[in-house]
Amino acid sequence: MDALKTRLRLTAEYLKRESSTAVDELMTAAFHAVHTPAGIAGELVRRGEGPAPLPPTGGELRSAHHPITKEERRTQFQEELRTLLDRERKETIDGPALRRIAELTELFQDENAAQIWWERAAHRGDAVARMMLADH
Known part of the structure; x- marks a missing residue:
């Protein structure tokens, strides 16, 4: 030994x-x-083989002294949810997009409504959604 x-x-x-x-x-x-x-x-x-170039300039710049408020963040999330739901109605979207809908639905509505989206995301192969469903 x-x-x-x-x-x-x-x-x-x-x-x-x-x-x-x-x-x-x-x-x-x-x-x-x-x-x-x-x-x-x-x-x-x-x-042309290196990292992707920086995104084009534009958008809204914020300094560290003017962070996004909770209400602005909530509005951004609501817009993201609306955009994803519109895409889902028009075309087939992948598992991660469905998972994001589930996350945002949980945030704004309730877990029962989000459960349907979690199941759809898992069915489309999203590993995180499968893990979430296994935990419940």
Whole structure:
């Protein structure tokens, strides 16, 4: 038994040492790629393979001194729910969209009304909806 414990301890130490080295190497390579003028990230963007560009300018800017009020947030959620319900009436929407309808319905109405949407989202394959239904 002592030989097994020793072997397990040595294996754990080896894995810890090797994984730590691999993480250090990865972080160093990532840092150098991003923080050099002609880094890999810049090269990928030039070739059109990098991260998506920033969204177009516009919209409503808010400073940290003027946060969104609860009423404005509630209005945004209600508009989102209306938009999703309109989309659902016109076309087939996916499980995550149905889950969002369930979440917003719970927020504004009651759990009984939301239950139907949770079930539809789970039926369309949404993993979170399935998990929620399993918990009830």
